[in-house]
Amino acid sequence: MKREHKRGTLALCGALLLASLSACGGGGGNNGGDSAPTSGKASPTTTEAVAGLETSGTLPKLDRSADVMGPDTDGDGIRDDVKAVITKNYSDSTQVKAAVQFAAVAQAQLLVDTGNPAAVKAVAVRTAAAVNCLVLTFGTNTTPSFSDVARSLEADTANTKQRKQAQLAYSKAMDGAVISLPEGNTCE
Amino acid sequence: MNNRFRKTLSGALVAALTLLPALDASAVSVPQACARGGLDVAFFNGPMSSPNEATYALASLRAQLGTTTSTGAPIRYETFYHPTPGLDDFVATFAQRLDSVEQGALSNRFELFDEAIRGDGPMLNALKAAAPATATALSEVASDYAAFLVKSTVSLLDSTPALDPTSDQATRIAALTNDGGKLLFVAHSQGAVYANQTYAYATTKVPPQSVGVVYAAPVTTTLNGAYTLADNDQVISALSKLRTTQSVTDSIPDFANRPAGANGKKDTLGHGLLEVYLNTNLATSASLHQQLSRAMSSLVSPTAVSATGFFEASLTWDGPGDVDLHVAEPSYPDVFPNNPVGGSGVLDVNNSSGYGPEHYYAACSATAIEPGTYVFSVANNKGADGRKVTLQVSSRDNGVLATAHATLGSATGWNPSLQLVKVNVTQDSGGQVHISVAQ
Numbered sequence: 001m002k003r004e005h006k007r008g009t010l011a012l013c014g015a016l017l018l019a020s021l022s023a024c025g026g027g028g029g030n031n032g033g034d035s036a037p038t039s040g041k042a043s044p045t046t047t048e049a050v051a052g053l054e055t056s057g058t059l060p061k062l063d064r065s066a067d068v069m070g071p072d073t074d075g076d077g078i079r080d081d082v083k084a085v086i087t088k089n090y091s092d093s094t095q096v097k098a099a100v101q102f103a104a105v106a107q108a109q110l111l112v113d114t115g116n117p118a119a120v121k122a123v124a125v126r127t128a129a130a131v132n133c134l135v136l137t138f139g140t141n142t143t144p145s146f147s148d149v150a151r152s153l154e155a156d157t158a159n160t161k162q163r164k165q166a167q168l169a170y171s172k173a174m175d176g177a178v179i180s181l182p183e184g185n186t187c188e
Numbered sequence: 189m190n191n192r193f194r195k196t197l198s199g200a201l202v203a204a205l206t207l208l209p210a211l212d213a214s215a216v217s218v219p220q221a222c223a224r225g226g227l228d229v230a231f232f233n234g235p236m237s238s239p240n241e242a243t244y245a246l247a248s249l250r251a252q253l254g255t256t257t258s259t260g261a262p263i264r265y266e267t268f269y270h271p272t273p274g275l276d277d278f279v280a281t282f283a284q285r286l287d288s289v290e291q292g293a294l295s296n297r298f299e300l301f302d303e304a305i306r307g308d309g310p311m312l313n314a315l316k317a318a319a320p321a322t323a324t325a326l327s328e329v330a331s332d333y334a335a336f337l338v339k340s341t342v343s344l345l346d347s348t349p350a351l352d353p354t355s356d357q358a359t360r361i362a363a364l365t366n367d368g369g370k371l372l373f374v375a376h377s378q379g380a381v382y383a384n385q386t387y388a389y390a391t392t393k394v395p396p397q398s399v400g401v402v403y404a405a406p407v408t409t410t411l412n413g414a415y416t417l418a419d420n421d422q423v424i425s426a427l428s429k430l431r432t433t434q435s436v437t438d439s440i441p442d443f444a445n446r447p448a449g450a451n452g453k454k455d456t457l458g459h460g461l462l463e464v465y466l467n468t469n470l471a472t473s474a475s476l477h478q479q480l481s482r483a484m485s486s487l488v489s490p491t492a493v494s495a496t497g498f499f500e501a502s503l504t505w506d507g508p509g510d511v512d513l514h515v516a517e518p519s520y521p522d523v524f525p526n527n528p529v530g531g532s533g534v535l536d537v538n539n540s541s542g543y544g545p546e547h548y549y550a551a552c553s554a555t556a557i558e559p560g561t562y563v564f565s566v567a568n569n570k571g572a573d574g575r576k577v578t579l580q581v582s583s584r585d586n587g588v589l590a591t592a593h594a595t596l597g598s599a600t601g602w603n604p605s606l607q608l609v610k611v612n613v614t615q616d617s618g619g620q621v622h623i624s625v626a627q
Contacts, residue, residue, distance in 0.1 A: 125589060178587060179266065182585050183255070
């Protein structure tokens with residue numbers, strides 16, 4: 001069912017995949033200069049490459065359970081794997097606190113009752129405060145900048161189709177809203 | 189004393205719309221309002237995958253424009269948010285792209301979504317390098333997204349909705365113009381559609397000289413201000429094959445030679461606000477900044493109708509009739525038009541003929557405000573049966589906190605019949621005052 005739909009939409013890539021796992025995407029060393037492993041050894045499969053990137057920490061190891069919330073052992077409103085990413089990436093306590101504040105609202109956006117305008121508005125106000133805190137903590141022209149941190153945490157939080165759809169439901173609930181950028185120190 | 193003062197005020201409130209600016213501080217301790225004026229920057233976002241993206245853009249805009257005007261007046265920043273129509277359909281397309289890679293090796297990896305639609309990012313680039321088989325499918329996502337954006341824009345242009353005067357955004361515009369602030373709209377891409385609607389509404393409230401609009405990559409043919417458009421903007425370029433678009437104003441390098449933008453990122457489509465239009469390494473940014481500066485310096489403050497404070501409330505309704513705002517402060521059970529001075533705030537605008545506004549402000553100094561719960565209610569005083577009312581509560585530091593709507597029943601005179609919003613004011617151990625909406 002799903003496979004038929006895929007083939008209809010992505011016929012070219014699908015056909016190439018059936019013919020050869022390495023063909024789709026320009027296998028054989030002509031991949032637009034991307035630094036694929038070479039020297040006579042077979043390229044790793046994508047599954048192997050992703051596993052390697054996760055082991056090395058280049059890609060985050062994220063929970064992909066079917067529910068929107070996912071595991072949150074300490075009940076702080078942040079998924080355990082997202083919390084682990086924060087702990088790994090930031091050592092300064094102020095940065096950790098700012099990242100935690102934002103991660104919590106990114107998660108709250110996925111879980112809020114989108115039929116309750118007051119609840120949606122409350123999450124939006126908390127979000128603006130958290131973004132402003134990231135701006136104060138990380139800055140706009142630094143590496144990582146506030147938006148690097150926020151985008152990364154947002155991506156890690158909305159990391160499955162179901163979670164992305166929950167985020168879109170929140171976006172729709174915000175249609176026509178006014179989001180003010182707070183002034184002053186909004187770090188919790 | 190207080191009663192006499194209040195009766196005097198009450199007598200002054202017989203006019204249809206009454207501003208109470210000259211409260212006599214020697215007669216009674218009147219909570220002091222903030223200084224009027226300043227500039228409100230309203231950002232109308234383009235295609236974004238979440239409201240957060242709009243807030244990142246707004247924060248970057250604030251970093252570039254600053255928080256005070258050349259004359260030292262405050263600049264406040266707000267997003268007038270609209271999601272990209274049809275984005276859920278694109279999520280399905282993206283899921284198919286992921287599923288297509290090597291027997292589902294990337295299936296359900298939605299953390300790649302934003303980087304893939306932009307065509308740049310650390311996870312995306314690492315993946316393409318380590319697993320070349322992913323490159324084609326992931327690169328196609330940006331093209332898919334461009335096609336989606338054009339379709340979404342055409343659909344939006346063909347069915348431009350009217351601005352509902354009772355909406356959050358219209359109510360906010362009314363409140364900002366009543367406060368005497370100048371308005372500068374910054375519209376990106378599809379945001380031009382909404383900025384134009386809101387401009388039309390705002391100019392029914394204040395003269396056009398008080399409202400400016402500057403566009404980046406506008407999708408509309410109608411404009412109310414200057415615009416910037418890059419030659420390598422592939423979204424507008426594709427749109428131009430289906431609809432009339434504006435002429436190019438600036439040239440930017442192609443993707444391979446383009447420097448990263450205000451967020452340190454690049455955008456294959458050349459359409460991003462931060463990646464292209466606010467990218468200080470590109471000509472587009474210089475043009476946009478010049479237009480913004482011109483607009484800021486040419487705006488004229490409208491006549492203020494109401495005052496501002498640490499927080500405030502604005503009430504409007506949809507027709508003739510006398511509707512009243514009532515505020516229960518922690519130690520003053522009913523601040524309303526017949527008793528307009530409370531312990532922490534003042535009902536400074538009364539309207540007894542129709543449409544509103546009625547307005548309440550709390551003192552400008554947060555420490556002059558009594559901690560506790562503030563309850564905002566309304567009454568159909570007379571002649572407003574069935575009127576739809578909109579109450580918006582905002583704070584100076586956090587902007588809009590709540591917007592509530594209700595339909596009035598029969599007249600109840602001075603007795604409030606509908607409780608719409610409650611806010612809690614607290615003071616922490618450091619003396620800082622916080623305000624939040626009580627659920």
